[in-house]
Amino acid sequence: MKQFLIFVKKEFYHIFRDRKSLLIIFLMPIMQIILFGFALTNEIKNSNIAVLDNSKDESTAAIIQRLDASRYFKVYQNLQSPSDIEKAFKTGNVRMVVVFQPGFRESLLHTHAAQVQLIADGSDPNTATTITNYAGSIISDYQKELYGQFEIPYTIKPEIRMLYNPQLKGTYNFVPGVMAMILILIAAMMTSVAIVREKEINTMEVILVSPLKPLLFIVSKAIPYIFLSLVNVVTILLVSYFVLDVPINGNLFLLMAESLLFIITAVSLGLMISTFTKTQQEAQMFSLMALLLPTLLLGGFMFPIESMPLPLQIVSNIVPSKWYFLIVKDVMIKGLGFSQVWKESLVLLGMSLFLLTISLKKFKIRLS
Amino acid sequence: MMTDETVIHVDRLTKKFGDFIATNAISFDVVQGEIFGFLGANGAGKTTAMRMLCGLSIPSSGKATVAGFDVYKETEHIKQNIGYMSQKFSLYEDLTVKENIRFYAGIYGMSRSAIKEKMKVLLEQLELSAEENSLVKSLPLGWKQKLAFSVAILHEPRIVFLDEPTGGVDPVTRREFWNLIYEAAAKGITVFVTTHYMDEAEYCDRVSIMVDGVIEALDTPANLKKTYNASSMDEVFLQLARGAKRAAD
Amino acid sequence: MNAITVDHIVKTYGSKKQVLTALDDISFEVKKGELFGIIGPDGAGKTSLFRILTTLLLAEGGTATVDGYDVVKDYKQIRKSVGYMPGKFSLYQDLSVEENLEFFATIFNTSIDQNYDLIKDIYVQIEPFKKRRAGKLSGGMKQKLALCCALIHKPSVLFLDEPTTGVDAVSRKEFWDMLKDLKKQGITILVSTPYMDEAAMCDRVALIQSGKIMSIETPENIVKEFEGELWAVRSADMYRLLNDLKQYKYTESCNSFGEYHHLLLTKNQGGKEGVLKYLNELSHKNILLEHTAPNIEDRFMQLMKNT
Known part of the structure; x- marks a missing residue:
């Protein structure tokens, strides 16, 4: 026990005496979350749109009014003829043109199929998809209101994300993502x-030629970083709650417990990396390549996994961040309980045990 | 071949780090072709002094010229005119013998034909021709050090600075190394050398001993032994360095 | 019982293509309480030997025991009872003197107080700086701290791999004085060094070169083993003298040694007069030629030449 305590104490000395790293450890989460939350979100605000209203009836007026009132769009221009559409895009002032066919309200009420065309600038496909999605959802909201129970076949499908993110806030997706990324980076x-x-x-030479047991060495090395990572979780939650207005809908205790589990998985990964790397630089490079990139690409928060080719979907299952991302989304945003995330938790637990066993087995009791 | 021409002139050279005076107003002259031993205990200020003379560190006060160039303003000229070799850094371990020679010669702007010619002479002299394509890390330490020295004087500098060049080298190779030093000095290259082997201090024309940032003694080995009534340089050094107060490196 | 036995140890590195033999069939024994020196240049195999004995490396062939324990099978026992100071400085630079010592004491299941007697004489020298970070100490003090850390659990055998390399002459001398005191306390010490003059401080030494032990003897006997008569020569121009002596037809070997050159002549050839005549012909001035006792370095070079 004494051996363990002094080892942990020593690790904390290392951490607190290395001011630069310490600053990075504590500032990075805050920087990242704010960067992602504000600057890099794929949310589009106040995009200029143009309207070509060939119907000019009550419904089109209401939809235009709604679009304009939303925080995403601003009706910049009213067009008079189809030939104006291209001109409007060429000036670069508008990102989308909404075209109502003649007799819009008539068709809507009688044939249940009114046509509205959303034309976006496809040269920026990400933005185009996002804004057409937004517009589509605003229009379908209007229909629902108009018809109550009636479901009307509609050309533009509302995005699934809106179900749990009614205000269409992109930030919500990023908080769990950044948490996964920070924890993998810091802990592993x-x-x-x-x-x-x-x-x-x-x-290491002197430590090896001492009675200190490998397990004790590994555990005492891991403890300080588990602790630091927990501090990071708290920081991220505080910043996202108070600065980015992201609610914590689920049980905070469950969220912390799941985070601890993920941290342990990440630390186990770090332990495993340390068994086959010889220099700090190597360990760093390897962590970045093998952990950060998969987290970003296959973690599910940058690029939706469902739309990836099947092989990548399968590969994404071995990325711990993917599971943690799902858990945090469920618990924090959707407010679900443990009964909904136990499978994902079990996966993380299994991964941790597997990695820990490997690191302990691979731990070199000699120099080569 | 020693001449009367002064190539290193140091006058009350001082370097301070905050309150700490690493070298305290040291003064000395070194003439062309001289083998000048620069001794001192760990932390006496040798490294600091050597860095200033190599143009790697700007002094706090005092004057110094190396090969006629000012250590404050003309550090680039100094670097063109000196060679440097230390125990810690010398050659690239993952390059071959040939590649190392070509690289260092290239740094000093030697022409392609001059490099080729020099390389041949050097490899023959060191009996390394058979190893020219071997990686430096595969060579024994003694060979590495001899090669490093030869590379350091390849561009025929006026002065070569050697920082503990023979540490850990076997006794036979150590002597071969000193033969190279003598040859360089005979060609007129001034040799400025630090060492922890006191028998090597005897091979120098003159020896200075630094204690706590000051030069305590500076003379020929024979005169130093006479002055301190000692039978060997080892004794002289112990007498002087024992009084050191300073412990920091 | 011997504190250390080394029996036909072989250690190689590298792949099949390029095999580097670090230790080539090495055998020796160190008695309990002995101060035993492994003397040889860098690359002779000293560090490999130390790492095998401290259970950090596995040898390809041969066996070795420390304190009666086998270095492979009983490595855990050995790790409990030996002290090891590796060649490269191996303390935590960002921890203070005191923190380092406390850490190593606890890791070895002991405390500073428990074995303070053993390190007291050494520790008092660095105690004024106990709050200072180890990275900010001078070479000599770092080495003292490392020795304290290696001693704190009262090891039965102490392994010191090149403790004096890169350390100035004063600190080196102090260090050897400390080792002599430790020896009085009954600790077996195995120490390696590239400095030949330090061999004189050991009870017995093994001269090692290119992975082979050339001789194992007391320092006194090693110089006695020197074959031939040795002359010390000097003149006004030492460099020319050396080159000329090497050209002399009866010269077996000639090496510079501080202010003299040590000259060994081919058996019964020429003698003193012959040398003087030769040097006078080459107009050397202030020639001094006298008998001298060989030292360990002389013998080492002789052995190197013969193998």
Whole structure:
């Protein structure tokens, strides 16, 4: 026990005496969350649109009014003829043109199929998709209101995300994503670097020639970084709650417990990386390539997994961040309980045990 | 071949780091072709002094010229006219013997034909021709050090600075290394060398011993032994360095 | 019982294509309480030997025991009872003197107080700086701290791999004085060094070169083993003298040694007069030629030449 305590104490000395790294550890989460929350969100605000209203009836007026009132769009221009459409795009002032066919309200009321065309600038497909989605959902909201129970076949499908994100806020998706990313970075990379550093500065030689047991070494190395990562979780939650207005709908305790589980998975990954890397640089590079990139690409928060080719969908299952991302989304945003996320939790637990066993088995009791 | 021409002139050279005076108003002259031993305990200020003379660190006060160039303003000229070799950094381990020679010669702007010619002479002299395509890391330490020294004087600098060049080298190779030093000095290259081997201090024309940032003694080995009534340079050094107060590196 | 036995140890590195033999069939024994020196240049195989004995490396062939325990099978026992100071500085630079010592004491299941007697004489020298970070200490003090850390659990055998490399002459001398004191306390010490003059401080030494032990003897006997008569020569121009002596037809070997050159002549050839005549012909000035006792470096070079 004494051995364990002094080892952990020593690790904290290392961490707190390395001011630069400490600053990075604590500032990075805040920077990232704010960056992602404000600057990099795929949310589009106050996009200029143009309207070509060939119907000019009550319904079109209401829809135009709704579009204009929403925070996403501003009706910049009213067009008079189809030939104006191209001109409007060419000036670069509008991002989307909404075209109502003649007799819009008539068709809507009698044939249940009114036509509205949303024309967006396809040269920026991301923005085009997003804004047409937004517009589509606003229009379908209007229909629902108009008809109550009636479901009307409609050309533009509302985005699924809106179900739990009624205000269509992009930020919501990023908070769980950034949490997964930060924790993987801090917990896995820092742990692997901390262990490999002992090899690099030769202290490993002396530690090995001592009665200290490998398990004790590994656990005492991991504890400080688990603790630091938990601090990061708290920071991220505070910033997203108070600065980005992201609600915490689920049980906070469950959220913390799940985060702890994910941190342990990440730390185990770090331990495993440390068993086959020799220098801090190697450990760092490996953590970045093998952990950060998959988290970003296959974690599900940047690119939806459902729309990936099947092989990638399968591969994404071995990325721990994917599971954590699902859990956080469910617990934090949807407000679901443990009964809904136990499967994902079990996957993370299994991964941790597997990785820990490997690291312990691979831990070198000699120099080569 | 020693001449009377002064190539290193140091006058009350001082370097401070905050309150700490690493070198305190040191003064000395070194003439062309001289083998100048620069001794001192760990932390006496040797490294700091050497860095200033190589143009790597700007002094806090005092004057110094190396190969006639000012250590404050003309550091680029100094670097063109000196060679440097240390125990820690010398050659690229993952390059071959040939590649290392070509690289260092290239840095000093030697022409392609001059490099080719020099390389041949050098490889023959060091009996390394058979190893020219071997990676440096596969060579024994002694060979590496000899090669590093030869590379450091390839561009025929006026002065070569050697920082503990023979640490850990076997006794035979150590002597071969000193033969190279003598040859360089005979060609008129001034050799400025630090060492922890006291028998090597005897091979120098003159020796300075630094203690706590000051030069405590500077003379020929024979005169130093006479002055301190000692039978070897080892004794002289111990007498002087024992009084050191300073412990920091 | 011997504190250390090394029996036909072989260690190689590298792949099949390029095999580097670090230790080539090495055998020796160190008695309990002995101060045993492994003397040889860098690359001779000293560090590999130390790592095998401290259970950090596995040898390809041969066996070795420390304190009666086998270095492979009983590695856990050995790790409990030995002290090891690796060649490269291996303390935590960002921890203070005190923190380092406390850490290593606890790791070895002991406390500073428990074995303070053993390190007291050394520790008092660095105690004034106990709050200072280890990275900010001078070379000599770092080495003292490392020694304290290696001693804190009262090891039965102490392994010191090149403790004096890169350290100035004063600190080196102090260090050897400390080792002599430790020896009095009954600790077996195995120490390696590239400095030949330090061999004189050991009870017995093994001269090692290119992975082979050339001789194992007491320092006194090693110099006695020197074959031939040795002359110390000097003149006004030492460099020319060396080159000329090397050209002399009866010269077996000639090496510079501080202010003299050590000259060994081919058996019964020429003698003192012959050398003087030769040098006078080459108009050397202030020639001094006298008998001298060989030192360990002389013997080492002789052995290197013969193998």
